[in-house]
Amino acid sequence: MRLCEKKYKTMNIKEKIVRLSQIKSKLYQKDFLLTWEKSEDDLKAILEIADLLKQLRDKNISPRVFDSGLAVSIFRDNSTRTRFSYASAANLLGLAVQDMDETKSQIAHGETVRETANMISFLADFIGIRDDMYLGEGNKYMREVADALDEGFEKKVLPSRPGIVNLQCDMDHPTQSMADLLHLKNTYGSLEALKGKKIVMSWAYSPSYGKPLSVPQGIIALMTRFGMNVELAHPEGYGLIPEIEELAKNNAKASGGSFKVSHSMEEAVKDADIVYPKSWAPYHIMQQRTELLKNTDSQGLKALELEALKNNFKFKNWEYTEEKKQLTKNADALYMHCLPADISGVSCNEGEVEAKVFEKYRIKTYHEAGYKPYIIAAMMFANKFEKPAEVLRSIFDKGLKRVSF
Amino acid sequence: MRLCEKKYKTMNIKEKIVRLSQIKSKLYQKDFLLTWEKSEDDLKAILEIADLLKQLRDKNISPRVFDSGLAVSIFRDNSTRTRFSYASAANLLGLAVQDMDETKSQIAHGETVRETANMISFLADFIGIRDDMYLGEGNKYMREVADALDEGFEKKVLPSRPGIVNLQCDMDHPTQSMADLLHLKNTYGSLEALKGKKIVMSWAYSPSYGKPLSVPQGIIALMTRFGMNVELAHPEGYGLIPEIEELAKNNAKASGGSFKVSHSMEEAVKDADIVYPKSWAPYHIMQQRTELLKNTDSQGLKALELEALKNNFKFKNWEYTEEKKQLTKNADALYMHCLPADISGVSCNEGEVEAKVFEKYRIKTYHEAGYKPYIIAAMMFANKFEKPAEVLRSIFDKGLKRVSF
């Protein structure tokens, strides 16, 4: 813990609410689909609200602003962590989670999406969506839902326009990257303190295949907004969606940071302040996979998986080891992961990270994950209230206990 | 929107509560299983309460009357719309939904039903049941549950007698037909205004098979209560449960309306005010299907499906088209559907309704569907409170905000 963090920690809740009230965010009644559609002020406001909600709850003050209402969840891929984060956020604010089960594996589009979006929303305040299986599909699907809700609200089908929270798509994983950013902010004391820090988003070896691109894409697109020196390291051929790499480059230029792509984990981690070693499938493989999945070509899928795993196998040395850690700043770069990590000798034979290294930072990765429920709650809060600072002040003044002691 | 509707809309909430207090309904502590077991006053009370609950929520007033309590749901068939409607209703009043999963496909009866009904009800206020797969079984099952709850309450096993809400059975689909009726009432301004209006419940072609009879049965049994001229149109051999057709006839006689069965969609829709084109399986096919399902005769089921689809195929011209719409009153009969509809060229190649016609009334079908959560909430409300008008007045006076702004 550094000095600046201490100062922030001692800042009291009322002071933080004042600071929040000075941020000019435009989150009211807006979906949260991609961090790069949001201004720096928007992102700062989310971080501040998340922090305040966490502190209120820690002080046993209930920020329950809904007396009733549904938070719908649509998980088109398995999830434990994000599911619990979403449920926790909804519950904290007073909403009940209602799952929308899509047992059918086909990608519903068009009329079905338009109709269903309205049918589940008559008394809903939010819809959280995870759809990360198909490149070019997940975010598009969210926008189809959004358009349907716009129409439903405009035509008075819906009494209010439910907000959409992107719980991971093919392009971004904003609840993860924002939780990661809050973790960094609290670790270093402020967003200011992140300027000039070197963060390495590195591909790492994993015995499994087809991991989505949204985490590395979310990280390079977000961290370049705050003047960090972001390095994306991966073996040749393991690139991300080119447009998002381009975006990261432009972000860095604008924020006074830098963005660089390189092809050696060893080189990349040198003098790094932060290292985020995580596996993903190459962009071109994901493209092929999407086509095969669309055509339900199970043989093609098997062949592609074999090929991809064989290719991964060549890069087993992309493991974040103690030896590599020694090359980082003070041999102690902050290790980050969205969890679960593939830990060599623990969750797999050979994986993303050496057990000893993971263990050293394990509790810190738990703290990192612990911000996600509050980030989601903050996204909901900022969507629902035009002046979130005022609502938070009123919650604080009222001081309703979460648990009646 | 007609004049009378405008008048109703301008009537304020307090006036509506007074009007409700004058209706002599007997819904207190009664299950809602079939609309034809309820008096006209009962049905009117449900409509008024539903409307009031909707208005209160639209004004950000929370009608949460339960501080805790469970609303159990038993879905013996898939459902999205009704599931969300039930969850929304329960949540609006303050209850948590608890699903009872019956993964076993057999029809549980007797001892198991008697015991389970009690085991899930110790702290339950309502049980919502969908059971529409087997002719002669669904409604019977609900009554078995009801008897078990009666015994449990009488023998002090249960602190209160949970109310049962029929979420669709083999005979009726009261939450749907009552939502449809509220839609008509609000479209035409009053129940009075429905007198003499011609509504056509018409079979329509669908490429799928085995759709339940409960919607058309519910519609003919309910709409004949209010002086409407109800015409049931279907190809020869596609009749409904004969007793329910008989019931509709008697209802019409008593209410000053009419009930007629005919066999041409084209003829039927002439001068119709309202058209409800929807597919269903013929009664005699459903009877055979029930026998085969009971005997788990999968080969027999396949054969029956083929036969039924082949038969349906002969009636492809039972599609509600622009051409047929031109025959209706002012070429603009109100189109109704419980959704999802089989829309030709959209959700299937050839189906119940032409895309252009559906699109014209699409948003109106969304409004129609939007009443269901409030109808269910009204059924719960009327079951729980002897004097619902008084409770609503107290809710209105208190004015607790649903969302704290």
Added chain:
Amino acid sequence: MRLCEKKYKTMNIKEKIVRLSQIKSKLYQKDFLLTWEKSEDDLKAILEIADLLKQLRDKNISPRVFDSGLAVSIFRDNSTRTRFSYASAANLLGLAVQDMDETKSQIAHGETVRETANMISFLADFIGIRDDMYLGEGNKYMREVADALDEGFEKKVLPSRPGIVNLQCDMDHPTQSMADLLHLKNTYGSLEALKGKKIVMSWAYSPSYGKPLSVPQGIIALMTRFGMNVELAHPEGYGLIPEIEELAKNNAKASGGSFKVSHSMEEAVKDADIVYPKSWAPYHIMQQRTELLKNTDSQGLKALELEALKNNFKFKNWEYTEEKKQLTKNADALYMHCLPADISGVSCNEGEVEAKVFEKYRIKTYHEAGYKPYIIAAMMFANKFEKPAEVLRSIFDKGLKRVSF
């Protein structure tokens, strides 16, 4: 109903709260994993709190102490009764249930458990766990979760330490046995009145196989704490975990009761006050089964099942019949069961109990089951509040209505 019960029943809520405040329990912030880890005062406090919560709710007073919070459930085996009891308890106190689905059949241990336990607990107040499939595993798993939560709380990952409630493991089924004890207490009027009463926990024939040992183990370990004469009757070779039989023996010695194992249902039930006839798999079979399950040896499992069923078949005469009932105290021993029972001629051809006998005590078994939600709520309550009597007094004085009439 006996005299002493009447006296207890007329004791008012305030007097009972005073009585509770005099019990020196140490349940605050402690998991409830095994009854034999708890003092007699702990157990008494749970019974009193459960009774008080039930009475408050029966008087339409809401004991909602949480304004928000999650009660996580982990069911590694199917459950309807306990699932609903847990949901009811959580809801009564103001918590939302969030299910943790473990679709994978393998036994997760080590790192995965440690991490997941924290990931689901950021805003959780309780975790209820059922894990009764594997001898030597269920309770061990709960302790792994407990250790992980301890670490998470200590390292400030978790804002509070969620309490764990054992919803059935390989060793004990404390929410069942405590509900059974409360049933006995209320039937006979007091715990004092149980002294010297003879209770027979008897194996009974069932056509199914692999029923867990936790119920009989829980019963013999708990009822021996209160001076009862406990007899465990089973065919040779159907013993329980030896350490738990040993424990029961020691408990009986300490409490002034007795513990005896015998091998004839007929002999055992003679002069019994209470009879609990229930099937279970022999300890040594469960041990073999665990090994086979671990090795996913499906052929071995089938062979074992056949052998076990064949063996059961030899003991069909272990049915609790009217004839055997005639041998009990006044031919009217209280019949108990955790439900569902295998009732001869009703739920199976030949089973644990004759239909006529079951029917006579059926409603009493419903009452027995009805205590479970309150026992679970009491376990949560006692874990969360250092001085439960004070919190209950404040709830009673406030008198917030559960349903607003």
